[in-house]
Amino acid sequence: MKKVLITGANGQLAFDLIRIFSDGYEVIKAVHDDFDVADKIATENFIKNCAPDIVINTAAYHKIEECELNPERSFAVNAIGAFNVSKAAAAIGAKIIFFSTDYVFDGSKEYFIESDTPNPLNVYSSSKLAGENLTKIANENHYVIRTGWLFGVHQSGKGYNFVGLMLEKAKNGGVIKVVNDQFGSPTYSYDLAVKIKELIDKKAPPGIYHMTNGGFCSWYEFAKKIFELGEIKADIAPVSSQEYPSNIKRPKCSVLKNESLKKQNIEILRPWQEALGAFMLEYNKK
């Protein structure tokens, strides 16, 4: 049985990767306490000792506001850390899977395909773009997966994901103001995990793959759908991003077209509304 090592094993996406890969693979979980990806020697030792065939690196520092104030840490984890993991995987002949973000683009177009030129607007996304490049340089057997607006039943290390946050706000009552002029594709971490396994099982060629649920929406439309599917009464108001002044630049539009999947004849992920419905069913069972 092939061995897969999953870093960031306490995280949102790792939760789904672990349950999906447990069917057919031996799964080794590495949490932050096992090794810090920014520590080259610790990373090399851990990966060498457990000798996986595939390394799935979900470890990331992605609190965007903190990253902006702490570029050193941001690059240490998201860029150098990505290099360390990818290189240690290459040294034992293992494949590497690295997760990047829709935010590597600047939002200047309606949607972005894999061959479009990235132009990150903030420290977090700059560090992830560096992580993409370093992952590729260190290991020719790589998949760089760009995704965005992740939601899963196991909440992100960032705290609440957007769905969890909206559900919590609705419980507390009052007007919920949500930005209506930033667009992206909400993505269910379960669907993403299923697609990663398919990519590996089908031996797709190395490269960059955009992977998001189908369609797109604004944060406001996303929130409206959450309340509609959850049959939750909430007082929700659309606002412009100018009403939330921030030092951090975010792309107005970070919709990703999943062209590489189509080229490999791999079915693209279902529409985000359907995925959200499936999430709500699972979330309500918790």
Ligand SMILES: NC(=O)c1ccc[n+]([C@@H]2O[C@H](COP(=O)([O-])OP(=O)(O)OC[C@H]3O[C@@H](n4cnc5c(N)ncnc54)[C@H](OP(=O)(O)O)[C@@H]3O)[C@@H](O)[C@H]2O)c1
């Ligand atoms: N969430 C999103 O909306 C989103 C969007 C686009 C791309 N992505 C990317 O998708 C991937 C998974 O995201 P996620 O939402 O599952 O993240 P998550 O829930 O925050 O999980 C990340 C995990 O990485 C661990 N970690 C952080 N720093 C580490 C380090 N230096 N060494 C080892 N482990 C470390 C964290 O552990 P501790 O908490 O103990 O530090 C956490 O368990 C990330 O690469 C992220 O950049 C996420």
